[in-house]
Structures are given as structure tokens and as C-alpha cells.
Amino acid sequence: MKAIVTVMPKPSVLDPQGAATAEAMKHLGLESVGRVRVGKSIEIELPGEPNEEKLHEIARDLLSNPVIEDYALEIVR
Amino acid sequence: MKAIVTVMPKPSVLDPQGAATAEAMKHLGLESVGRVRVGKSIEIELPGEPNEEKLHEIARDLLSNPVIEDYALEIVR
């Protein structure tokens, strides 16, 4: 079993990495690209039954910073 | 329409970030955590019909480093 936490910068936060990536994509011939955002994907292997509440707590307090980021938690069985 | 590219360190490659994160999770009370890997999640907005071949090329050449990382591409309609 594993949990995947995706952490993305909030829309209002400057994401220079996303902007630079979009530019580079255009250079590589993907002219029609819209906005690009670069975030994190955290894959957590879980030996037992996941404690979802605890995972949310960890995703919120440790893996993301609510001032600048949103997170999504997915459990993969 | 958008494309989401997830880039993860290859299984055999050291992931210091993942290791430090796993340690922190244990301290926060998720004792039974297994291996943790930290990668990137790149969200690309696409105005038109996606050119999947081009997206794969970009994911491979620009967004990931095939020497140490694997990528997965997902198109969200």
C-alpha cells in the first residue's frame, strides 16, 4: 500500500520554475503551452493499513506549507 | 486540457530528500512508514489537443533526467 501526496504552489504564489519550464517547452517546439506549475510528488510506502487522518496531518504540517502550497492525498491500494 | 508529468528518482538512486522526509515522518508519529521518495509533479495547461509524442519528448528531455529519474505522463481531459 502507498500514499501519494502531491504538493502544488498556490495560484497566487510566484512560480519562477514553472515559468522557466514553460519557456523552455516553447523552445522545444510546444508552442501552444499554457501555464506550467512545478510542484512536488511524495510517494510514501506504507506497510500496514494507512491511518488517513495522520497522513492528512503530515501532508498539511510537514509536506506542504499552507501559506504557499496546496496538497492532495491519494491512497493507492 | 492539461498534462501532468510526475518525475521520480529511479528506484536504485539515492534520494536524500526522501530519506530525510521519512525520518521526519517517524518523529511526527507515523512510525510504520516504509520508503519515501520525493519527486516532482509538473502540471502543464494545454489550450488545444495535446501532441502526446511531443509531450513525451519534453518529459524525457527537459522535465526529467533519464540518468537518475523516471517519468510518467498523464493527460487529463
Place this chain on the structure above:
Amino acid sequence: MKFAVLRFPGSNCDQDCIHALSTFPGTEADYVWHKDTSLGGADVVVVPGGFSYGDYLRTGSIARFSPIMKTVKEFAAAGGLVIGICNGFQILCESGLLPGALVRNRDLHFLCKHVFLRVEQTDTPFTNASAKGAVLNVPVAHGEGCYFADDETLQRLNAEGRVLVRYCDAQGQVNEASNPNGSKENIAGICNEGRNVFGLMPHPERACDPFLGSTDGSVIFQSLLNWPTSPLRKSAA
């Protein structure tokens, strides 16, 4: 005055802070290990720069869970003086002792150079030895020093006079060209509501020795030393 310089795994400006402090008469400075829970009777806590926990995940994100941080929070809540420099500022933001967050520099590169700072407020333990509007030459060295806060927070910071230093040019003009990292409103350092917790990205400890190019950073440490007898203290209180 007694200073506690925190040491996290990955702190690397801890020795520099101790050295810089040692050049001021009347100071006593000791390391405090992150696994400890006592500040050893210190008057001021210094959270030094570096890469605590490798800055993995997010700068300062793991350090905030170290045992000593609980003590620091209690100390700050009781009015104790806390200064966070560079990674220390990042840790204070992550811990919620200061609002906002530090994100990746606008141009994505680590940046090490001297910058100018304009002193915005002097009624604080950290800036009282300076003059309002004074321009300080102090170095920065960071990859993630771009200060971000939402509009509401920024408004409050401004209204309450909590932005203590802003990036500026040599003439003291605050403008886009003098913003080294893309920080909102050129913010280089802020304090908390109680004005006893200060975080800044530039390194005052690197600007206390004429052989290192500038001594302008010493005004911050001098302010701390002056504070117990400062006339500004009463008006602030």
C-alpha cells in the same frame, strides 16, 4: 547579555554568529543543540543560517519540529528576544513565529553578494541603534529568499510597522532593480506582533569586520545590546 545560538543538523553559520558576537564587549554566546529543551538562561536566541536538514522538502520545514523549537516558542511567547538569520528566518516562518514564507529566488539561482538594506523602523530591539532610513551594506547568500505573504498579511505588516528592513539601492531607493530575489515589496526582514521576534534573509554577522568589506551589520547586534536601557523600549512597551 547572554546569547543562545541554536545548532540544527545542517546549520552552518552557527560558528560565524558566535565569532561575530564575541567581538562585542559584554556578550556571552553559547551553542544550544537542537535536541536540548533548555536555552540555558539566554537573553537572546539566535537561529543561524545554513541548510538545516539539508533544506530538504522546504527550507526550514523539518527543523521546526526539533525539540528546542518548542522551548523557543515558549520563550518568544514570554517576550524573549529571537533573531533568525537566513535559514533561521525560514525556520521562524515555518514555525509560525513569523508570518509568510520564503520561496525560490526569482531567477532560480543561489545568490551570494552584498546588497543594501533600508532600515524602516527603529523602535525595536533589533534596529534601535540605527536611524530610520539608514542604508546598510550587508551580504545575502541564499537560493530561497523570496519573501511571500498574501495581501492581507502584507497590509498588516505595513500598517503595524513590522517590516524592519527592505532591499534598496545605495541611495536608499526601494525599487525593482534593487530587489535581489523577487521578494514582495522588497521585504528583507520582518518582526512579529510583539516586536520581539525578528527574521531577515541578509547576514549581519558577515558584516561586522572591516576586513570582510562592511561593518554595517553590527548595528543589529548593537541594538540588541542597547535594548535593556534604550529609551525606545519604554515607548514600545
Place this chain on the structure above:
Amino acid sequence: MNEPAITPEIIAKHGLTPDEYERIQKILGRDPNFTELGVFSVMWSEHCSYKNSKPELRKFPTTGDTVLVKAGEENAGVIDVGDGWAVAFKMESHNHPSAVEPFQGAATGVGGIIRDIFTMGARPVFNLNSLRFGDIRGDSAEARTNRRLFAGVVSGIAHYGNCIGIPTIGGEVYFDESYSGNPLVNVFCLGVLKHEEIARGAASGIGNPVFYVGAETGRDGLAGAAFASRDLTEESKQDRPAVQVGDPFREKLLLEACLELLASGCVAGIQDMGAAGLTCSTCETASRGGTGVEIDLALVPKRETGMTPYETLLSESQERMLVIVKKGQEDSVRQIFEKWDLPYAEIGTVKDDGFMRVKENGVTVVEIPARSLADEAPIYNREVSEKNLPAPFDAATLPETDVTAALVALMSHPSLASKRWVWRQYDHMVRLGATVLPGSDAAVFIVREANKILAATSDCNAIYCRLDPREGAKVAVAEAARNLACSGAVPLAVTDNLNFGNPHKPENFLMLREAVEGLAEACREFNTPVTGGNVSLYNESPNGTIDPTPTVGMVGQIADIKHVTTQAFKAAGDVILLLGQ
């Protein structure tokens, strides 16, 4: 165990010649098993044994009044700087790993050289770096690749050095087509210590326990030392698992823990696991101590499951050390490792039989006389020939040019342009020592703990070396000495990094020999002994061989802060003098 049988192909794949294999059989009095073959192949690679360059390296002056530890004795040389203080410094290359993965290749290069320094008991206080890339101008695929390599290497160096908190205070960058596809990444580290703090990499004291500390061993960097000792070909891309990922945070913990450990007096010997990892550290410590070392691989902390003895022994995972502990002091050692949250294990003991013996769960998998691995590699006197040397330069072939246009062309060449883009990415101010910042002749650094002022520079103009390797090498030493003198310093000693092509080509070996003799002569002239360095051969790509690049790192001392001098003109009205012809 299911080990591959040893065939001529397997032997060749390990870079061993039939003669060398015969020599192995003679040493063992039997055929080696597969793991032992791997052990011999890395220890006898050029990277570890200097089998092609040793006779040349003996030509360097290595002694002097200030030399406390000589070149080749330990991980780095140590030089006296007065008042009981000393400095340890060295340069090392990470060319091939950086060609394959610039960011991690350069980062782990920095990590490696820093370990070499703190292994000596010294606290690392600053770094330099000397870089070579192909041309970065224009929009060709090649230029783009070169830009990617350049940007990747610089951020890799920044990543590692900045994180660990050691300032990178100087260096050099050249761009020339000869390095296209084969960049050079030479990194330098200097540390300070008191005379009595010099640590040795010897396994002494029969019965002393052997500890492993640092990152867990993984499959990364398998046989990188052998990899660094081959040409870069298209096939090298298949070597990709040989790329290692560095963890500067771990190294920072390891650095602090090791210095604390050495200060505690519990250590009998210490050695970092660099190229060839566990293999190299066990047989070298045993050989230096004139002892034997026995370890059990089952006890080694591992990152992956199912690793074979071959993989465990040859892994080049970074940020690991081998520590020989004085018997009875194990608990104090454990306490220090636990304080710094470092994985560690007691993996073996020092023996009196001269063997490197490796077991797995009690079963012997390797049994080789340690000396034969560490000190008895075959030594070759390679053939030299002038036949294929680069054509001599004929000034008459130079086209007529307008001097102004030539000056503009020169000034706009990336090699001459400001390197600010590079050094601003390096934290050059941490440790409060850089009194002359990057941008002048030599970096000047105040070592606070020792109250000493040092200056350091790295130099090599490879174009001169291509035209005349002997004179070019002398010029490199002279330039370094001038850079120091102009900064107010007296040169003390030199470390060097010899970057050359395949030594089996007689013209390459001739250039190597000429350059070494040139360096040696110049170092004698300046009274700057060579304290150590590194040899990187096989610097070739499908485009050809690199220009011979004997990089010189020179360290000097400034007696008085008033002597510190910078490049820039200071005031209107000052007199300008031109010295020399």
C-alpha cells in the same frame, strides 16, 4: 553463490590485461573468484593505483621544511603554517561523472575532496574549482550541450559547497572546443588543523574494531573508479548506473561527527570511502598499518536488499567512512554517531596476518594480501613518441587583423569574460574568511581559528600546454605564484591535477611526461613542494583528445593583513609601473 565464471571476456571487461590476470593468479596461488576479480580491477585501475603515472609522479619535489605529511603518504599532504597550525589541501577531478551527469557529477566531486581533507583531521575552510568546457556560444546542438554541462556543473558545485557551509572562494573557467563532450571538473579543498591533530589512515592495533559510518551502501556508482579510467565513448552512456547522487547534508553530519570523534582520542585510524568504496578503504588501511583487516558484509548498513558481495564491495555510495577504533572506546564512538543521527555499524577487526578478508555471514568471500592490492599494482612505463603530437604553432600562419577588432573579440570571449555568473552562485562568504572576494588574482582568506591569512589560486592555460607541455606547465606554476605574490602572499606549496588523454597513445604519454617535468622544475624553482594531487587520464571523446591540462592549485601565506593587495586601480594620480619585459 551464483557468481559468473571467469572468462577472458569478463577479465577484459574489468579492464585487466591477460598479464595482469596472470599476476593475480600468482599472488593468490589460485584463480580469483568473481568478487576478487572485481576488487583487483578497481584497485589496479589508474584511478586508484596510478599504474601509468606513478613513475612520472616520483619526479615532483615533495619535501621541504614545511612539509608535515608528504604527497602519497595519506589522503592529502599537510603543510606547516606556523604557531603549531597546519593546512591540508588537495585537488581532485570528477571529469567523467560530470560528463554523464553534470550536476551530481560535480557535486559528488566536491563531496569527495572535502572527505579527503577532514579525514586528515582538518576542518575544511575553503574550496576552489577549476573548470573546462567546450564552446558555449551559438545555437548548435554542441553549444547547447556545453551550456547544459556548464550550468549543471556550476549548480552542482554550488549545491554541495553551499549546503555543507564551506565557501567556494575562487577558481577558473575556460571554454575551448577540445573539451567539448569531455568537460574538466577539478575541485580543491583546504582544511586547517593543529600539528598534533593529524589523523592517519592506518589500521593499527591488532584486535581493534573496525566501524562503518555514514550513508547506507547502495548499488550506485558501481565500479566508478574503473569507469573513470576508460575513454568516454557512446557506450559510456550504458554506464549510467555509475552515477552517484550526493547528499551534502549527510556529509555535513559526517564531517562534524568525525572531527568530534578525532578530538575524543578514540580513533586509531580513519579513511574515507571514495573511489572503490569499502574495497579501497579496507585494503589501504591494512596495507598502511602493515596489518590485516577482516570485515563481514552482512553487517554493513545497506540501502537496498539482495546486494551481492561484489556489489557491496565495489559500490561507490557517497558520504561513508571507515573508522578503526581503539579497543574499549566503542561506546564513546557510538554516542557520537548517535548524536549526529548517522547510520553506523561495527563491521570487523584489525588482524595481524596482512590479509584483506571479507566475509558474508561468516563465509569468506574475499581473501587477498592487502599489500598486493594497495601497493603492488603493476607499474607501466608507457611508450612515448612525438609522432602524433599536435602540430607546432607557426606564428606566420596568423592572419592580419585589426588590433581593435582583435581586442574586442578577446574581451568578449567567454574564457576572458567576467565569471561573476559563476561565483555569485557559490557562497563565498560563509566562515567569515574571504577578505578578497572572487574577482581578483587570488582568493585571500582569514582562517579565524588559527589567526592565519592564506591565499590560494588555481591556474592552467592549456593552450600553452598544447603548444609546449613542458613550458606550458611551467607557465601554470609561474602564473599561480604571480597571482599569490600580487595578492601579498608568499607561495607555500602546490597540489596538481593532471588531466590528459589515453596514456596508451604514445603522444599523450609524452605530453604527460613533459608537463610533469615542467611542473617539477617550476615547483623546485619556487620552492613549493607538491603535496599531492590527482591524475585523470582517458579524457577523450569522439571529438578527440583534450588539450593537456595540468591544473595547478597553489597556496600561499600572508604575513600581515596590511600586505593584502587587490587588483583594481585605487586612486587617480597613482603611478602605474610595468614590470618585466
